[in-house]
Amino acid sequence: MERRSFVKYTAAAGASLMLHPFSAFATGNGTKIRLALAGTGVRGIGFWGNALLKAFKDQCEFTGLMDINPGRLAYAKQFMNVTCPTFTNVDEMLRSVKADYIIVTTTDSAHDEIIIKSLKAGFDVITEKPMTTDEIKCRNILQAEKESGKKVTVAFNYRHSVHAMQLKELLAAERVGKITSVDFNWYLNVHHGADYFRRWHGRMDKGGSLWVHKATHHFDLLNWWLNSEPLEVMAYGSLEHYGRNNSFRGTRCRGCEHREKCKFFWDMTGNKHLMNLYAENEQYDGYNRDGCVWANDIDIFDKMSAQILYANGVQVNYSLTTYSPYEGWQIAFNGMKGRMETWEDIPYLQKTPEDQAKRHAIEMSNADDAIPGEYREIIAWDNFAKNYEVYTTPKIRGGHGGGDIRMQRRMFIDKNDNPHHIMAGTRDGAMSILIGIAARKSIREKRPVKITELTDLVPLAKRW
Ligand SMILES: NC(=O)c1ccc[n+]([C@@H]2O[C@H](COP(=O)([O-])OP(=O)(O)OC[C@H]3O[C@@H](n4cnc5c(N)ncnc54)[C@H](O)[C@@H]3O)[C@@H](O)[C@H]2O)c1
Structure with a gap:
C-alpha cells in the first residue's frame, strides 16, 4: 500500500524570504x-x-x-x-x-x-x-x-517560522475539520534545558519559571493556531532533577571542585563572546553565567504538565521536560474529520541526527538557509481514509526555524505583511503568560484556575 501522498508546500507568506535575498530589502529611503x-x-x-x-x-x-x-x-x-x-x-x-x-x-x-x-x-x-x-x-x-x-x-518569533505558518494555514483551512483537542509535548535536552538552571532563569522572581519564560512561546503558538483564548488551567509540576536534588554543589562551573564528576560541568572559558559579555562584568552585578545547576536557591519547576480548556471548547494536554536526552517537540490536533500531527527534531523521525550539545546554538544563530533535502512534515489523516497526506516545508537551519528574520522583516520593512494576524500585541502577550501564571497558581492551590481570576480580560472563543 502506498501510505503517503506528498502535498507541496502552501505557506507562501512564510516562505517569501527565501525567494528574495536580504539585499532586496536593503534599499532604504533615506529615513x-x-x-x-x-x-x-x-x-x-x-x-x-x-x-x-x-x-x-x-x-x-x-x-x-x-x-x-x-x-x-x-x-x-x-x-x-x-x-x-x-x-x-x-x-x-x-x-x-x-x-x-x-x-x-x-x-x-x-x-x-x-x-x-x-x-x-x-x-x-x-x-x-x-x-x-x-x-x-x-x-x-x-x-x-x-x-x-x-x-x-x-x-513572538516562533509564529513566524515557516513550519508554524504552514500549520496555521492548514488549521485555518480546517484541513481536518473543527479541532476539538490537542496533545503538545516539548522536550528540552540536558544541554539547553540545563542551561536554564545555570542562569537567572532558575529563579522564580527573575523569569517567572519556565511556565512563563519558556512556555509563553508554546502557549502563544497554541492560542494563535487555535484562534481562540484560554479559559481555565489545571497543572502539575515539581523540581526533582536540578537544584537541591543532588549530593554536591558549587557556586559556578569555573573553578568548581566537582568538575570531574559533574555531568553538567560547562566550560564557558572557550567562548570569547560569553566571557566578554558576562565573566568580565561580574564585578558589577555578581551574576554568574555558568552558575551551578544544583544551587539550593533554584526555585522553579523542572517538569511541568497542564490541561488547558479553551473558550472554543478545545482541550489541550501540554507538557514540558527539561532533562531529555534530545531536544524537540511534537503536537497532534484531533479534529472532527481527522487528525493532524507534526514534530521538530525528534531524532528517530529525521534524516540527520542533531549534535545535542550544539543544537541550541544553531537554533539561536541567524542562518536562514534551508537544509538541502530535509523537510518538516505535517501529517494529515482523514477519518476512515486508508492513506495519509504529508505536507512538507523546508527545514530552516537557524534563527528559530526562520522565524527571527521573518519577524524583523515584518516589523521594520513589510509592515503590511501580517498574514493570519501574525504580529502580536499585548492581548496576545497577556493570554500566553496568563496560562503559565494560572498553571503556577493551580500547582500552588491544587485546583483549576480560571483566566478571569487573573486580569479583566475576558477570553474570546474566536480571536479574529
Ligand atoms: N524570543 C526568543 O527566542 C528569545 C531568545 C533568548 C532570549 N529571549 C528574551 O530576551 C530577554 C533577554 O534574554 P538574554 O538571554 O539576553 O539575557 P541576558 O541575561 O543575556 O541579558 C539580560 C540583560 O538585562 C539586563 N538588565 C537586567 N535588569 C535590567 C533593568 N532593569 N534595566 C536594564 N537592563 C537590565 C542585564 O544586565 C543583562 O545585560 C529575555 O526576556 C528573554 O526571555 C528571547
Whole structure:
C-alpha cells in the first residue's frame, strides 16, 4: 500500500524570504527607523543588535543603548559597532533619546518597568517574550498601553517560522475539520534545558519559571493556531532533577571542585563572546553565567504538565521536560474529520541526527538557509481514509526555524505583511503568560484556575 501522498508546500507568506535575498530589502529611503535598546545581554546585542543591523542596516539605526550593568553596556557598544549614547538609567535614556521604538530585552521580570515607562514617555515598544512575569505586572502594562495611546508589540518569533505558518494555514483551512483537542509535548535536552538552571532563569522572581519564560512561546503558538483564548488551567509540576536534588554543589562551573564528576560541568572559558559579555562584568552585578545547576536557591519547576480548556471548547494536554536526552517537540490536533500531527527534531523521525550539545546554538544563530533535502512534515489523516497526506516545508537551519528574520522583516520593512494576524500585541502577550501564571497558581492551590481570576480580560472563543 502506498501510505503517503506528498502535498507541496502552501505557506507562501512564510516562505517569501527565501525567494528574495536580504539585499532586496536593503534599499532604504533615506529615513531610518530609530531604535533604542534596553537590556544589552546576549539576545539584545545579537538578534536585536548585530543580526538586525546586518539584515536591515539601510533601514534601521540605534539611537540609544541601556543596561544596568555598565561593563556589559560598554561591550555591547563595541560589539554592535555603534556610536549612539549609552545609559545605565532608563529614565535618563527616555528623557533624551529620539526613537521610533524602545526594544526591551532585559531579564523577564524587568520588562514591565521599561515597557510602562517607555509608553508613558510617548514611545512605541517592542518587547521580547514573555511580556512580563505575573498578573499584576500584566494588568499594569495593559493599563499603561491603553492610557498612552502607544503600542506594544510582543516579539513572538516562533509564529513566524515557516513550519508554524504552514500549520496555521492548514488549521485555518480546517484541513481536518473543527479541532476539538490537542496533545503538545516539548522536550528540552540536558544541554539547553540545563542551561536554564545555570542562569537567572532558575529563579522564580527573575523569569517567572519556565511556565512563563519558556512556555509563553508554546502557549502563544497554541492560542494563535487555535484562534481562540484560554479559559481555565489545571497543572502539575515539581523540581526533582536540578537544584537541591543532588549530593554536591558549587557556586559556578569555573573553578568548581566537582568538575570531574559533574555531568553538567560547562566550560564557558572557550567562548570569547560569553566571557566578554558576562565573566568580565561580574564585578558589577555578581551574576554568574555558568552558575551551578544544583544551587539550593533554584526555585522553579523542572517538569511541568497542564490541561488547558479553551473558550472554543478545545482541550489541550501540554507538557514540558527539561532533562531529555534530545531536544524537540511534537503536537497532534484531533479534529472532527481527522487528525493532524507534526514534530521538530525528534531524532528517530529525521534524516540527520542533531549534535545535542550544539543544537541550541544553531537554533539561536541567524542562518536562514534551508537544509538541502530535509523537510518538516505535517501529517494529515482523514477519518476512515486508508492513506495519509504529508505536507512538507523546508527545514530552516537557524534563527528559530526562520522565524527571527521573518519577524524583523515584518516589523521594520513589510509592515503590511501580517498574514493570519501574525504580529502580536499585548492581548496576545497577556493570554500566553496568563496560562503559565494560572498553571503556577493551580500547582500552588491544587485546583483549576480560571483566566478571569487573573486580569479583566475576558477570553474570546474566536480571536479574529
Ligand atoms: N524570543 C526568543 O527566542 C528569545 C531568545 C533568548 C532570549 N529571549 C528574551 O530576551 C530577554 C533577554 O534574554 P538574554 O538571554 O539576553 O539575557 P541576558 O541575561 O543575556 O541579558 C539580560 C540583560 O538585562 C539586563 N538588565 C537586567 N535588569 C535590567 C533593568 N532593569 N534595566 C536594564 N537592563 C537590565 C542585564 O544586565 C543583562 O545585560 C529575555 O526576556 C528573554 O526571555 C528571547
